Amino acid sequence: MAYPSRPPPAPPAPAAPPAQTMGSSNTVFNTETRFDLSYIKTPPGVIKIVVIVFNLIGFICIQSSAFWSNGRGVYFNIVAHLGLWFSAILLACYLFHVVERYHNIKWLKIEMIGYIVLVFLYLIASTIVVAFGAAAYSAAGFFGYLAMVLYGIDAFLKYKQLKAGEPAQGHKVVAKQTHVVTPPALP
Template sequence: MAYPSGPPPAPPAQSLGSTNTVFITETRFDLSYIVTPPGIIKAVLVVLNLLCFTCVEASAFRSNGRGVYFVFVSLVGLACTGGLLLMYLYHVVEKYHNFKWLKVEMVGCVVLTFLNLIAATMAVAFGNAAYSAAGFFGYLAMVLYGVDAFLKAKALKAGELAQGSRVHTKQTHITTPPALP
């Protein structure tokens, strides 16, 4: 059948559905975050930062400039990572979902990766056993901060949420072209 007035009508259009984002804006304690990969990484980083701090503070050379810098990096990492872990556990991140959490976390993880690299290298170069142990834990923290930064960059690229859920509803709408005269 030919269409003398122009091209044939377009085939029926189908909509694939819609996506709704759901945020619960009440703060509540929820331990389910701890078993997710980012939650495990944050919990291990809190322990590693505590170990780094303890190793240097237990040393006889804790007031050395290297030790002071290492303690500073460990405490900054502990405060940032521990604070974020608490905010995720209490769903503060979900409550303030308009803030760019993933981007801020990614930048923070990159900065802490380099700070731990410098601090651990300085500690290992000192030659003291306590500093060497602290340097080992510092290198582990550096690797985990790097992995966390990579995961945050990947999540940003995929358009994921820091916390909350997306509900996918699948509704198919079929639009038929108008009847021919």
């Protein structure tokens, strides 16, 4: 007796392709110049304020010394003034949202390079005034070293922001959309 052959099993239904997630990001800039104190509550804002204070204290220490006209003190004061003006102008630009208004300028790169230069200038300036041996020079060197460390930290923060593609000022809005591909209808 012959057994009827079984029909071959039906092929499995094609699996639905996985849902695809696609995203896009937009950066929103408010190009209106306005005064906003919220920046001084951020870590870069606090660093800028503290470093401005350290620059001023270092400058005052050198100027109050009997050796204020020594070449070492003059060099330290030049570095302190460079740091003071660079940081103060950038702080004002952030407080008045000039950075956001002119967002096409590479602000993060400018800040990072400026801070790296100031780190090396302060390393030299603080070392030569501490080596002089006067008490006021040693105090100025101490504040110079503190400013150097803070400039280095801020340069690192700017580097991280550059690598992450973040804007210097403004809001990055990320929108994700999920696209589902439906399989073709079965016959």
